[in-house]
Amino acid sequence: MESFKETVDRINDLKKKRRAIILAHNYQLPEIQDIADFVGDSLGLSQQAAKTDAEVIVFCGVDFMAETAALLSPDKKVLLPAPDAGCPLAETITPEELRAKKREHPEAAVVCYINSSAAVKAESDICCTSSNALRVVESLPQEEILFVPDANLGQWVASQTKKKIILWDGCCITHHRVKPEDVEQVRRSHPDGIVLVHPECRPEVAALADYVGSTEGILKFARQSPAKKFIIGTEMGILHRLQRENPDKTFYLLSPGLVCPNMKRTASLAMVEAVLRDMSNQVTVPEEIRDRALAAVERMLAVS
Numbered sequence: 001m002e003s004f005k006e007t008v009d010r011i012n013d014l015k016k017k018r019r020a021i022i023l024a025h026n027y028q029l030p031e032i033q034d035i036a037d038f039v040g041d042s043l044g045l046s047q048q049a050a051k052t053d054a055e056v057i058v059f060c061g062v063d064f065m066a067e068t069a070a071l072l073s074p075d076k077k078v079l080l081p082a083p084d085a086g087c088p089l090a091e092t093i094t095p096e097e098l099r100a101k102k103r104e105h106p107e108a109a110v111v112c113y114i115n116s117s118a119a120v121k122a123e124s125d126i127c128c129t130s131s132n133a134l135r136v137v138e139s140l141p142q143e144e145i146l147f148v149p150d151a152n153l154g155q156w157v158a159s160q161t162k163k164k165i166i167l168w169d170g171c172c173i174t175h176h177r178v179k180p181e182d183v184e185q186v187r188r189s190h191p192d193g194i195v196l197v198h199p200e201c202r203p204e205v206a207a208l209a210d211y212v213g214s215t216e217g218i219l220k221f222a223r224q225s226p227a228k229k230f231i232i233g234t235e236m237g238i239l240h241r242l243q244r245e246n247p248d249k250t251f252y253l254l255s256p257g258l259v260c261p262n263m264k265r266t267a268s269l270a271m272v273e274a275v276l277r278d279m280s281n282q283v284t285v286p287e288e289i290r291d292r293a294l295a296a297v298e299r300m301l302a303v304s
């Protein structure tokens with residue numbers, strides 16, 4: 001049987017040959033994170049990749065993430081090892097549906113969460129991430145905001161702004177699975193644990209947490225906190241980085257349901273090797289939406 005090291009060696013050889021870099025989202029499997037050049041959130045990874053002189057980006061994540069990388073690196077080829085890794089949250093809205101909603105609210109500015117297709121970004125005034133959503137909303141002159149597609153993140157923003165937030169009925173099925181009872185139960189079993197959750201969780205869950213933030217926000221909080229025990233309310237893949245960066249601290253998952261099946265579609269190093277070998281599963285953004293989608297992302301970058 002072939003060894004793990006042999007596979008890693010072949011991936012490294014292919015990386016050199018293709019002038020490629022590997023990006024792994026914080027929710028990827030540990031072995032994928034361990035061979036990546038960068039591990040992080042989708043925007044941070046896309047920005048880091050754009051700064052390199054690589055010709056090929058292998059994005060271990062889901063499709064909208066690879067699109068963001070393609071938007072920020074138009075001269076690089078972006079490959080997605082799992083071509084069927086979609087995002088059910090992003091898929092709750094199509095550009096046609098967004099156009100129809102905009103007609104209902106002609107005065108509203110459209111803010112789209114980064115978890116959306118490039119086609120939906122192209123229909124939006126500005127993009128946001130879970131760490132800058134409030135700042136983005138507050139930066140806009142409009143008092144009415146059409147916030148798509150994550151209603152939980154939208155409600156979390158709404159709880160901190162005076163602006164009128166019109167929500168789209170989308171959610172991340174993985175984060176939405178967590179219930180307030182899960183937090184209550186974990187507080188009983190680990191009364192000294194600090195509860196950190198992602199704003200894609202239900203507002204009732206966020207209200208019970210000690211900290212609400214993006215994946216990078218959760219990682220930073222855990223690094224800087226003097227506490228030793230944390231309960232994590234986001235996708236389980238993040239535990240690998242949390243544990244590696246904080247070997248003296250203990251991390252528990254808030255709910256066993258926090259596993260994203262789409263993130264786990266990048267199931268092996270062999271899939272990473274295959275796209276590098278065959279230069280397959282390229283993700284591109286059609287020319288007619290590229291500039292408008294990029295403009296929404298760039299407006300966000302200007303604000304944040």
Ligand code: CIZ
Pocket residue numbers: 025040041042043114115129130131198213214215216
């Ligand atoms: O944009 C990302 O990477 C996502 C989906 C979450 C986060 O908070 O990092």
